[in-house]
Amino acid sequence: xxxxxxxxxxxxxxxxxxxxxxxxxxxxxxxxxxxxxxxxxxxxxxxxxxxxxxxxxxxxxxxxxxxxxxxxxxxxxxxxxxxxxxxxxxxxxxxxxxxxxxxxxxxxxxxxxxxxxxxxxxxxxxxxxxxxxxxxxxxxxxxxxxxxxxxxxxxxxxxxxxxxxxxxxxxxxxxxxxxxxxxxxxxxxxxxxxxxxxxxxxxxxxxxxxxxxxxxxxxxxxxxxxxxxxxxxxxxxxxxxxxxxxxxxxxxxxxxxxxxxxxxxxxxx
Amino acid sequence: xxxxxxxxxxxxxxxxxxxxxxxxxxxxxxxxxxxxxxxxxxxxxxxxxxxxxxxxxxxxxxxxxxxxxxxxxxxxxxxxxxxxxxxxxxxxxxxxxxxxxxxxxxxxxxxxxxxxxxxxxxxxxxxxxxxxxxxxxxxxxxxxxxxxxxxxxxxxxxxxxxxxxxxxxxxxxxxxxxxxxxxxxxxxxxxxxxxxxxxxxxxxxxxxxxxxxxxxxxxxxxxxxxxxxxxxxxxxxxxxxxxxxxxxxxxxxxxxxxxxxxxxxxxxxxxxxxxxxxxxxxxxxxxxxxxxxxxxxxxxxxxxxxxxxxxxxxxxxxxxxxxxxxxxxxxxxxxxxxxxxxxxxxxxxxxxxxxxxxxxxxxxxxxxxxxxxxxxxxxxx
Ligand SMILES: Cc1ncc(C[n+]2csc(CCOP(=O)(O)OP(=O)(O)O)c2C)c(N)n1
Ligand code: SF4
Numbered sequence: 001x002x003x004x005x006x007x008x009x010x011x012x013x014x015x016x017x018x019x020x021x022x023x024x025x026x027x028x029x030x031x032x033x034x035x036x037x038x039x040x041x042x043x044x045x046x047x048x049x050x051x052x053x054x055x056x057x058x059x060x061x062x063x064x065x066x067x068x069x070x071x072x073x074x075x076x077x078x079x080x081x082x083x084x085x086x087x088x089x090x091x092x093x094x095x096x097x098x099x100x101x102x103x104x105x106x107x108x109x110x111x112x113x114x115x116x117x118x119x120x121x122x123x124x125x126x127x128x129x130x131x132x133x134x135x136x137x138x139x140x141x142x143x144x145x146x147x148x149x150x151x152x153x154x155x156x157x158x159x160x161x162x163x164x165x166x167x168x169x170x171x172x173x174x175x176x177x178x179x180x181x182x183x184x185x186x187x188x189x190x191x192x193x194x195x196x197x198x199x200x201x202x203x204x205x206x207x208x209x210x211x212x213x214x215x216x217x218x219x220x221x222x223x224x225x226x227x228x229x230x231x232x233x234x235x236x237x238x239x240x241x242x243x244x245x246x247x248x249x250x251x252x253x254x255x256x257x258x259x260x261x262x263x264x265x266x267x268x269x
Numbered sequence: 270x271x272x273x274x275x276x277x278x279x280x281x282x283x284x285x286x287x288x289x290x291x292x293x294x295x296x297x298x299x300x301x302x303x304x305x306x307x308x309x310x311x312x313x314x315x316x317x318x319x320x321x322x323x324x325x326x327x328x329x330x331x332x333x334x335x336x337x338x339x340x341x342x343x344x345x346x347x348x349x350x351x352x353x354x355x356x357x358x359x360x361x362x363x364x365x366x367x368x369x370x371x372x373x374x375x376x377x378x379x380x381x382x383x384x385x386x387x388x389x390x391x392x393x394x395x396x397x398x399x400x401x402x403x404x405x406x407x408x409x410x411x412x413x414x415x416x417x418x419x420x421x422x423x424x425x426x427x428x429x430x431x432x433x434x435x436x437x438x439x440x441x442x443x444x445x446x447x448x449x450x451x452x453x454x455x456x457x458x459x460x461x462x463x464x465x466x467x468x469x470x471x472x473x474x475x476x477x478x479x480x481x482x483x484x485x486x487x488x489x490x491x492x493x494x495x496x497x498x499x500x501x502x503x504x505x506x507x508x509x510x511x512x513x514x515x516x517x518x519x520x521x522x523x524x525x526x527x528x529x530x531x532x533x534x535x536x537x538x539x540x541x542x543x544x545x546x547x548x549x550x551x552x553x554x555x556x557x558x559x560x561x562x563x564x565x566x567x568x569x570x571x572x573x574x575x576x577x578x579x580x581x582x583x584x585x586x587x588x589x590x591x592x593x594x595x596x597x598x599x600x601x602x603x604x605x606x607x608x609x610x611x612x613x614x615x616x617x618x619x620x621x622x623x624x625x626x627x628x629x630x631x632x633x634x635x636x637x638x639x640x641x642x643x644x645x646x647x648x649x650x
Binding site: 009012041042043045047057058061062063064065066067068071073074075076077078079081082083085086103104107260263264267 | 297299318319321323325327328329331332333334335336337338339340341342343345347361362365491492493494496497498499500501502509510
């Protein structure tokens, strides 16, 4: 049995997350992946923004930093540039990373700075009661989209790919083993890595969109997941209502802090 | 690479600030270019890597202050520099640094506002933004140099205060001070004291937000074995969020107290010719330089004038102003804004003697002659 408690601040339990929330599944997969990589707790810094998902940092026994809304990546960038030996992991939501924090997200990807971003995509603003997010699908209801959202969405993984990330993968909490595997790979990558995890918010998204409880939403995820390999052979129209999963990018390219080190070393000569 | 002996150089206030930051041990700079502060970034972009330090140009000012807060948590002294528009963008995270007690220095080379305003022209329009720009009740430390040499000294002081009190410190240069070139002797390292933040003496029972007599809890560097939680939410001594009203009150009062109970140490003023003065200026930054000239003009015409110069703008030198009110029969407050500090002076004086403000907001510095004229007209002499 994996000893989750070793990594948890059990005295801070119970979690603030609702019953049926998918975030706990990501938490467990994340801890298993960290363990697999053999990082010591002292050498991991976990940085989050603001949101339900971002509350994760309060429950894990690392150096933890709960920052301001959208800015986790900027704080993490400062930490990584100052202490490149530390493993810096960012925990963030879809609104946190791609709405208010969108600029930092794409610039961190462009820099290819060695951070691993675990992006909880629940397609809604959970913490503030279910307002529309840049990832709320068109037609879906939110507290600020009572007639259904009329906007197009961000493809969060696509955004990171286009901006230059070294590792980008998407999966769902319906497949916790895959969540763990992808995070594991992301943690090994020297560069900017993103794992976008689709996670249900039954409380604010599910209820309003008649998607059922947490279990129903997991079932939906399972039924609507299509691997990138299969998706490539399908007609885009067929994929409208699907979650495309898989590793989209896994490349090696110059990493920001390492390149900066070269400047320092050059000047020493 | 420290200056071990004095050298004389002709430099600007911005350059002096950048040089002093290195002398203070600053090894992390993150910023976004903006006139009239960019020389600070440019200077440090070439110098910091030579010291093994980090320079990074971020995507905006919000990212810049986020990065320096993150860096400071690992134990390194960190700073950013900006001007009005960028300073506005930084406000939320300045509040974070206050709440989470993370030392850092923010330089604001003030230009005319609001909005894009006057990018290359001087102003002192951000003094209230420095005081109250971030939301919520809080104390803030802000320093206002009035010469190149003082830019140097006050930059070192800004880092010292920031470390000693675990708080962000704002250095307010106005454009004139940032850009004026003056001859200055670069002080040798022995000439100033450099302070470091209090660090925990032992690893046992570490409480990152412990209530101490000084009000300043010891701070452990991230990644050195003491794992703790840092948040901008109201928190208790352990650093974890709390909704307990007693704990909330305790935290916010301690944050207030750690500045107010040490205000004698933090507040510095220059008492210039106040001994025999009957009228005096309360001034800071470039307006204090203009005032100094005006004082000479006034004394030449037989008016005993002096100045209480605010070197520390925040916390405010209320006690000092109150002390001289009475002995000083009339205060004059010249500023490159519409009277932001004059209101504070009025509050400190509490009606005992009249306070007159002299304001300029057209991008021009205060001409000592016009200030002289104003004082004479006001006094009917
Ligand atoms: C500057 C600022 N604006 C707005 C908020 C309010 N706010 C808190 S969390 C949040 C949205 C969170 O959504 P998301 O990032 O998707 O995370 P989730 O709660 O769904 O996990 C908002 C708008 C804030 N805290 N700060
Ligand atoms: S509101 Fe939604 S995202 Fe937040 S804890 Fe509840 S289920 Fe999870």
